[in-house]
Amino acid sequence: MNLNLRAAILHNVSDNDQSQLEDTIVDAIQSGEEKMLPGLGVLFEVIWKNSSEDEKKEMLETLEKGVKG
Known part of the structure; x- marks a missing residue:
């Protein structure tokens, strides 16, 4: 079975x-x-691909703050 999850x-x-x-x-x-993580990853991919460079930079700054918590 070939399932395209994305x-x-x-x-x-x-x-x-x-x-x-x-x-x-x-x-x-x-x-x-855990089974929800792939779906969130796909949604993040959509956000990333449709974001400006400034928006990407802001997301990365937010992500960095979040993971360093």
């Missing part, structure tokens, strides 16, 4: 509005389930 995840959220996307992200984080 395509499946994008298909599952392609009709979602901002509120539904936020709910998906919050639910995935709050659940703490």
